[in-house]
Amino acid sequence: ETGVTQTPRHLVMGMTNKKSLKCEQHLGHNAMYWYKQSAKKPLELMFVYNFKEQTENNSVPSRFSPECPNSSHLFLHLHTLQPEDSALYLCASSQRGLAGETQYFGPGTRLLVL
Amino acid sequence: EDKVVQSPLSLVVHEGDTVTLNCSYEVTNFRSLLWYKQEKKAPTFLFMLTSSGIEKKSGRLSSILDKKELSSILNITATQTGDSAIYLCAVEASRNQGGKLIFGQGTELSVKP
Numbered sequence: 308e309t310g311v312t313q314t315p316r317h318l319v320m321g322m323t324n325k326k327s328l329k330c331e332q333h334l335g336h337n338a339m340y341w342y343k344q345s346a347k348k349p350l351e352l353m354f355v356y357n358f359k360e361q362t363e364n365n366s367v368p369s370r371f372s373p374e375c376p377n378s379s380h381l382f383l384h385l386h387t388l389q390p391e392d393s394a395l396y397l398c399a400s401s402q403r404g405l406a407g408e409t410q411y412f413g414p415g416t417r418l419l420v421l
Numbered sequence: 422e423d424k425v426v427q428s429p430l431s432l433v434v435h436e437g438d439t440v441t442l443n444c445s446y447e448v449t450n451f452r453s454l455l456w457y458k459q460e461k462k463a464p465t466f467l468f469m470l471t472s473s474g475i476e477k478k479s480g481r482l483s484s485i486l487d488k489k490e491l492s493s494i495l496n497i498t499a500t501q502t503g504d505s506a507i508y509l510c511a512v513e514a515s516r517n518q519g520g521k522l523i524f525g526q527g528t529e530l531s532v533k534p
Binding site: 348397 | 465466511
């Protein structure tokens with residue numbers, strides 16, 4: 308099993324739906340991240356959780372709501388999304404506190420908003 | 422504002438060719454530079470570079486960091502079709518609690534048989 312898992316792998320939703328993305332890391336890391344990857348754009352950092360506390364959100368719209376119940380699990384709750392929110396959503400984890408930490412990614416959830 | 426710029430944006434070569442991908446950055450509180458390979462799914466980690474002038478190698482891939490020039494290169498020798506992917510450069514910057522990872526736009530490499 309991979310170190311970072313994400314479910315679902317694909318999601319199609321309407322603009323009025325509410326859905327959640329789930330991420331789980333099995334690496335014993337203490338930090339988790341949500342990234343958005345749109346076509347032809349660099350990865351955009353959305354949220355950072357360090358020791359379960361949110362430390363950065365990069366001005367993400369409120370229609371995206373993260374939840375980190377413990378250091379191994381991370382959720383991204385979605386509601387009233389827009390078509391431009393269609394993208395690949397990647398979860399990552401890392402061990403904070405070490406010089407030059409590396410973030411390890413999950414396979415992503417491909418989201419299509421109709 | 423922190424930024425990472427990669428060049429070229431896309432590259433088409435033939436099997437056996439050698440390629441050099443470039444990454445330059447402007448980042449406050451530089452911590453490390455990372456290279457990732459992304460095929461159809463999530464990026465996979467290739468190298469992490471923290472010290473200038475020390476080459477890292479893994480098979481046909483190698484990379485080196487130049488902190489004076491604020492840049493890094495990724496070399497791939499004797500390319501194969503399986504090397505076709507998007508290569509992402511990311512720079513980690515120190516923040517109050519840990520680091521922030523800033524990605525470049527990627528170089529799309531296509532290796533033709």
